[in-house]
Amino acid sequence: MQFQSALAIYMLFWTLTVFLVLPFGVRTAHEAQTDLVPGQAESAPVNFNLRRVLIRTTIVSAILFALFYLNYVYGWVTPEMLDWVNHPQ
Structure with missing residues (x-):
């Protein structure tokens, strides 16, 4: 595998992982028992x-x-191994 291909695939993994990791450890104002800033969404x-x-x-x-x-x-x-349609009997 060429370096450019490996880097491109790693960047795809990294981009996907951002969206997987993002929700973990997030606390809303209600959960942290703090006051909302005017105009702030409750889910922020x-x-x-x-x-x-x-x-x-x-x-x-x-x-x-x-x-x-x-x-x-x-x-x-x-x-x-993943070809379930044309799997030999």
């Missing part, structure tokens, strides 16, 4: 920490990419 997070989200995203996406790359190298799951 109280203390959003972007650094924590980026670190979690990088760790999870690195693990997922490592699993993907190991599968690419060792062939644990192949396209033929």
